[in-house]
Amino acid sequence: MKISKVKGFSDILPGEVELWQFVEEKAREVFARYNFAEIRIPILEKTELFSRSLGETTDIVEKEMYTFADQDAKGSLLTLRPEGTAGVVRAYIEAELYKVEPVRRLFYLGPMFRRERPQKGRLRQFYQIGVEVLGRGDPFVDAEILLLLNDFFWLIGLDSLTLELNSLGCVQCRPRYREGLLAYLRERTGKLCPNCQRRMERNPLRVLDCKEQGCFEATRHAPSILDYLCEECRNHFTTVERLVHETRLEYRLNPRMVRGLDYYCRTTFEWTSSRLGAQNTVAAGGRYDGLVEDLGGPPTPGVGFAMGMERLTLLLEMKETQGPARPDLYLVWVGPAARSWAFPVVHRLRRRGMRVEMEGEEKSLKSQMRRADKLGVSFVLIVGDDELKRGRGILRNMDTKEQFEVSLQRVEEELLARKPVMHNENCKV
Numbered sequence: 001m002k003i004s005k006v007k008g009f010s011d012i013l014p015g016e017v018e019l020w021q022f023v024e025e026k027a028r029e030v031f032a033r034y035n036f037a038e039i040r041i042p043i044l045e046k047t048e049l050f051s052r053s054l055g056e057t058t059d060i061v062e063k064e065m066y067t068f069a070d071q072d073a074k075g076s077l078l079t080l081r082p083e084g085t086a087g088v089v090r091a092y093i094e095a096e097l098y099k100v101e102p103v104r105r106l107f108y109l110g111p112m113f114r115r116e117r118p119q120k121g122r123l124r125q126f127y128q129i130g131v132e133v134l135g136r137g138d139p140f141v142d143a144e145i146l147l148l149l150n151d152f153f154w155l156i157g158l159d160s161l162t163l164e165l166n167s168l169g170c171v172q173c174r175p176r177y178r179e180g181l182l183a184y185l186r187e188r189t190g191k192l193c194p195n196c197q198r199r200m201e202r203n204p205l206r207v208l209d210c211k212e213q214g215c216f217e218a219t220r221h222a223p224s225i226l227d228y229l230c231e232e233c234r235n236h237f238t239t240v241e242r243l244v245h246e247t248r249l250e251y252r253l254n255p256r257m258v259r260g261l262d263y264y265c266r267t268t269f270e271w272t273s274s275r276l277g278a279q280n281t282v283a284a285g286g287r288y289d290g291l292v293e294d295l296g297g298p299p300t301p302g303v304g305f306a307m308g309m310e311r312l313t314l315l316l317e318m319k320e321t322q323g324p325a326r327p328d329l330y331l332v333w334v335g336p337a338a339r340s341w342a343f344p345v346v347h348r349l350r351r352r353g354m355r356v357e358m359e360g361e362e363k364s365l366k367s368q369m370r371r372a373d374k375l376g377v378s379f380v381l382i383v384g385d386d387e388l389k390r391g392r393g394i395l396r397n398m399d400t401k402e403q404f405e406v407s408l409q410r411v412e413e414e415l416l417a418r419k420p421v422m423h424n425e426n427c428k429v
């Protein structure tokens with residue numbers, strides 16, 4: 001008799017597993033640079049850990065958990081973990097990690113379980129890689145983990161993801177927003193799906209996260225949480241935005257992004273891809289300043305994210321069939337002086353991990369630009385006699401067509417800030 005695998009569960013076979021190993025390896029590499037330590041937590045936890053931390057009215061707790069009776073303790077229930085944060089926080093409290101060193105930078109990887117409708121990019125057993133920083137409430141760490149993610153995506157060669165940012169406020173300001181949103185929803189109850197009608201009064205924010213088209217339409221002009229933030233939350237968020245901006249990360253504000261779990265507060269974010277169809281979120285996370293205390297630990301802020309391995313590997317597979325890798329920079333030079341300047345710069349950028357090309361023979365500006373287009377490069381740097389004299393080159397973002405001047409002295413830093421590719425380990429910079 002042939003026995004097949006369970007619906008929504010999958011095998012990762014030799015031939016496929018190599019890509020998974022590559023992603024995991026690169027994740028570990030980036031985590032090491034940011035000084036994160038691995039934590040391994042159980043797959044099985046007491047059910048109340050998840051219902052308490054994720055929230056009773058979330059989709060996960062209401063209908064997606066694999067829960068069964070604990071044969072050893074009458075009346076108790078056990079659940080296959082649907083996500084990693086709750087378990088990490090439980091371990092932090094239980095092992096009293098805060099006593100030795102309250103600030104912990106942790107990462108985990110492993111399978112999670114949710115009884116969802118299986119489809120492309122959505123399984124019932126799926127793998128996450130996640131990060132949690134416990135003990136730091138400052139906006140710098142929020143920006144830091146966004147940079148970490150950005151570095152990771154560059155390192156594995158995913159360069160077309162979009163970052164969306166929002167703030168969910170805190171216990172001080174969210175209740176006011178909740179009231180504002182609820183008033184708006186009450187006028188449109190008839191247009192919402194039955195599930196949202198039912199949970200709206202208890203948890204109106206969930207409606208913004210509902211995947212039903214009708215609910216999306218009905219809440220199109222819902223009040224924005226960003227208009228309701230208290231002064232502290234506003235300052236926190238403004239600093240995150242400033243840091244992200246200063247480090248050249250591009251992002252879009254999305255005040256509808258409330259995330260699927262109740263523990264989030266303040267900064268929340270998602271990285272999405274336009275190439276994944278409906279399941280387009282690759283990584284998601286945010287701040288959860290109340291969670292450690294809610295679960296019985298000392299007041300400790302926290303922030304983290306999780307990314308889905310299936311969606312990451314799907315994107316990488318698509319990329320592999322997309323032809324040669326995309327160069328980071330094509331350096332366009334005009335005149336022999338510019339060439340002499342450019343040659344060692346290109347060399348240094350390559351040693352720092354960037355994929356760069358320049359011509360050796362003199363060619364017209366036009367033909368060099370044509371070649372840059374053909375190569376599909378991310379950036380073009382244009383340097384001629386005039387630029388050399390002024391010490392400023394022209395940098396053109398080939399995706400956005402945005403063009404600006406950069407100091408030639410600082411050009412390497414400028415480029416690396418925009419394309420944070422990691423240098424090769426074997427190469428001493």
Ligand code: ATP
Nearest residue numbers: 121122123126260281282283284306307308310311
């Ligand atoms: P979605 O809106 O796509 O369901 P989510 O908000 O439920 O995502 P999180 O709980 O924040 O997702 O999990 C973080 C990441 O884990 C997601 O961005 C996604 O990449 C991945 N993920 C979540 N659920 C699944 C699943 N059922 N199958 C595969 N990957 C998943």
Ligand code: MG
Nearest residue numbers: 059114116260
């Ligand atoms: Mg989900």
